Amino acid sequence: AQSVTQPDIHITVSEGASLELRCNYSYGATPYLFWYVQSPGQGLQLLLKYFSGDTLVQGIKGFEAEFKRSQSSFNLRKPSVHWSDAAEYFCAVGADYGGSQGNLIFGKGTKLSVKP
Amino acid sequence: KAGVTQTPRYLIKTRGQQVTLSCSPISGHRSVSWYQQTPGQGLQFLFEYFSETQRNKGNFPGRFSGRQFSNSRSEMNVSTLELGDSALYLCASSSTMRTETQYFGPGTRLLVL
Numbered sequence: 001a002q003s004v005t006q007p008d009i010h011i012t013v014s015e016g017a018s019l020e021l022r023c024n025y026s027y028g029a030t031p032y033l034f035w036y037v038q039s040p041g042q043g044l045q046l047l048l049k050y051f052s053g054d055t056l057v058q059g060i061k062g063f064e065a066e067f068k069r070s071q072s073s074f075n076l077r078k079p080s081v082h083w084s085d086a087a088e089y090f091c092a093v094g095a096d097y098g099g100s101q102g103n104l105i106f107g108k109g110t111k112l113s114v115k116p
Numbered sequence: 117k118a119g120v121t122q123t124p125r126y127l128i129k130t131r132g133q134q135v136t137l138s139c140s141p142i143s144g145h146r147s148v149s150w151y152q153q154t155p156g157q158g159l160q161f162l163f164e165y166f167s168e169t170q171r172n173k174g175n176f177p178g179r180f181s182g183r184q185f186s187n188s189r190s191e192m193n194v195s196t197l198e199l200g201d202s203a204l205y206l207c208a209s210s211s212t213m214r215t216e217t218q219y220f221g222p223g224t225r226l227l228v229l
Contacts, residue, residue, distance in 0.1 A: 044206065046218065049217070105161070107158075
């Protein structure tokens with residue numbers, strides 16, 4: 001069965017420091033992978049997505065992620081964190097072998113806190 | 117372009133009651149999905165609709181149902197509410213089911229007492 005693991009429940013980084021959020025997936029075919037961000041009381045906003053092609057994906061707000069098939073990973077990175085990046089981050093995989101985005105399997109999320 | 121709207125935003129019900137939540141997708145979007153978010157289980161897929169047809173269904177009891185109308189608006193219904201149904205219910209829409217970005221609404225927070 002498809003699954004997504006985000007090993008870190010909570011991460012604290014200093015403002016200006018670099019960030020890497022980990023995501024591992026289990027999927028039987030070529031995965032469609034996503035990173036979403038959720039601020040308190042808000043819905044989810046898509047940061048970036050990977051369907052095929054270049055394994056380094058650029059997203060909004062200065063985020064990027066790298067798809068590594070050999071490691072079944074899709075880690076999210078940002079070179080310099082801003083206080084406004086404090087939120088919860090979710091990694092997700094498209095669960096339908098047909099590639100439908102409508103059935104996403106989400107990780108449990110990583111809550112990011114930013115120290116001034 | 118207006119985003120995905122969900123009504124109501126907050127709802128309080130008692131056990132045994134039923135509830136209907138509404139989702140209006142972005143104009144032109146034909147695919148609507150529903151998710152339940154709880155602190156314990158995280159984000160879980162409920163169902164997906166495309167052109168008024170349910171395409172996928174998650175692993176939820178039959179008390180959870182949904183439908184989509186010809187204008188792509190969608191509703192989900194939960195009958196015989198249980199305490200464990202307290203959650204944030206998120207709706208998402210996209211223009212097709214595959215490579216297009218899925219946009220999420222702000223959610224409906226349901227509290228069951």
